[in-house]
Amino acid sequence: MDELREPRAITRRQLLAGTGAFIVSFSLLGMARGQETPPAAVMPAPAPASPSALPGDLNIDPMLDSWIAIDADNQVTVFTGKAELGQGVKTAILQCAAEELKIDPLTIKLITADTVLSPNEGYTAGSMSMSMSGTAVRNAAAQVRELLIAKAATQLKADPTTLTAQGGQIVGGPQSLTYGALVTGETLHVNAQPTSKLTPTADFTVMGTSLPRVDIPGIVTGAVTYVQDLRPDGMLHGRVVRPPSYTATLADADTASIEKMPGVVKVIRDGSYLAVIAQQEWQAIVAMRTLARSAKWKEQASLPDEAHLPEALKALAVEDGTVADSNTTPTGVVQTFDASYTRPYQMHGSIGPSCALGQLGSDGVTTIYTHTQGVYPDHAAIAQMLGVDQTKVHCIHMQGSGCYGHNQADDAAADAALMARAVPGKPVRVQFMREQEHAWEPYGPGMVTHFTGGVDANGKIAQWDYELWSNSHNSRPGPPGALLSARYLATPFPQDPQVFSITPTGSGDRNSDPLGYSLPQKHVIWHFIKDQPLRQSALRSLGAFFNLFSMESSVDEMARLAGVDPVDFRLTQAADPRGAEVIRRAASSFDWAGWTPVPGRGRGFAFARYENHASYLAIAVEIAVNTDTGTVRLVRANAAIDSGEIVNPNGIRNQTEGGILQSMSWTLYEAVTFDRTRITSIDWQTYPILRFGGVPDSIEVDIVPQPGQPFLGAGEAAQGPTSAAIANAIRDAIGVRLYDLPLTADKVKAALLSVPAVD
């Protein structure tokens, strides 16, 4: 197992023992938190040990040694419970630790999400890695540095204010001591100071710089990077045979003849769960296909009518909740705007289908390498599915293809566990096929929204009534029924019912409270849909994408009613100066004021503060419409983002550019398709996404410096505003508002035909 981490029997204590590791416990009191705690359903991590607010995820694990260890050889190890998803979090966390410890970030050993080695930081989701884990690591590192200085002062009989930390040493005049030399012995078990002495932005040498991503050289040269690249000696290849539809049950399958096929080691049939394990990967694929052909299923039509999805969603049973209510009635409304918007189910669509590697050891522990967003919740769910104690499942995060939320990573991990159980001692790598990833991933749910708004005689928003129909956008583990295969076993684990909860962070209702604007009246209702006609869960930005599409489209229409430029309209009603600043910057970077209309071209603008408490982002776009085909092309996009203190500007830019392009693809092209029984969008032809032909000429991202402010997290801020800016630009170009995603060429063409030609 040369490519794998040491056998899982290793524990944190063993890892750190015998190396003079620096173990410190401390309690930080009275520190303001940068972020609100996400709802329990999103982050099922242990409750904070004390009610006092510590920086970031130090609340979840307040022990310093949970985050930082230094051994006698001066090796610094940093632990984070977050996972690298391609968002560059490893590099950014190393920067935080290196800045405060005053060492070279490339000398630090970084341990990411691992149920034995890392703190339990729940899910890597919601753009919270920097605000929660980055903040924890940075504060822990600053505390450690100050403890080392104090310790050195004693040993050197020096005034601590004359000592500095630099390059792994505490230096005072001609004398110096290495960190490693200072961390021996029990005496270093001390409580930290109540506040962290953080390095001021002006003194940054590592934070605030575009340190190149540590993983890119490996990615571009073919180093072992992804779960898919693991191939320990003796590894077998696993494939599942999924049912043809959600509610199908297995009637018959010819497992005996499959077992005789070349290379086949095992065929698993457990209720309606079917899988094959073979020596070679191609043998596993051939056996999977043969087994799939032999299988007989009982299917039933259980899906809604795709052609009338919005009506079908609205017809489902709902529970109503109030997201926001000013308890005022609209006054002075002179003109109103009323509209319904719809969104189909949309996919994560990872380029690499999900994969996991599992092995059942002789000690009864199943070790799983997985690209899950949550090793801890995943191992708990898998342990329940297997009917074993949680200590018997060890999940280790390793990179996969980008996931953008809850894709099938957890399902692959569960399958790896089931297959590993069938061939004890043997490592099994499970790889889903393209059509399995497309047909079975939990989609971003279909939604319907309705907006009624009005402006007063002063051209200001005077009325804001908004309703949304949506699932929760969350069916993550937790419960074992969240794992796909667990539902099909002979003793099945049914899926838990959806839980309705309205939280500040929001889920289906994310960003539906219009806090970005100062409004005299607002009323926002969530019609929570309990049933999940299609499998659904968290897709990057959850409900924010479609709520902001609806809301910022409506704001644009109200600006038209008021006869005010849409940028000015937003600026004069922005609730927060930081919001106003990104609006001004995006408009100026686009040269909004210098725009001259061109036939077939349009410009659009949108703005939001993600989750109402994370990054601020405004975006201006120019689009071109081919009036013959209806095809829309994004020509350029100019965004401005304020994500608090900047750790890595290039990383923020990369995430924002990516968010804009992905949101553009959702907005223009994407819809899950199905008949009454089966999902029919099962590959890239039936589910088209952005290709190079649709890539804009340019994307500019302006980052607002915010020295000393909390990290806000940048990964999802662009999703909502981009979609509305595009819709607003189409409206500008063709004079017709489109309400139903995706804004395909067919819909644009139909809209063009609906307007009488003007000579």
Added chain:
Amino acid sequence: MSIQLNVNGQDETIDSATDTPLLYVLRNDLRLNGAKFGCGLGQCGACTVIADDQPIFSCVTPIMMLEGRKIRTLESLGTEEHPGPLQQAFIDEQAAQCGYCIPGMMMRAQALLERNPKATEAEIRVALEPNLCRCGTHMRIIRAVLRAVDAMAGA
């Protein structure tokens, strides 16, 4: 059944069914991580490698069709210690998010640059059309290939 393949300049004897797609042989038998499984259908380009001078989808090309052809993978472009010009350009532009699509992009770009060392931005966009990126790294990928054009011209 065994087949002779020439991969990155090395002759290799492969003991696999002759209809096995090249991708699985590269990844498992030869332990080369560059080419990735994305769709197995010739729709995404994650598995792109070069055969002689043509980019091919290794996921749908059986090894029996490749005897006598010179196959090149990402690993032929350089190493982490000594990255080739295209690899260096992708590092310099930080042209990756999850990175899963990147090796396929690079091999398709490499084939283009060998054919057309002065490729323009428009030609690069057309050439990369078969390859998908879900992270939205496209702007950087284009910039990286343009940077490699400059680097190779200057070399």
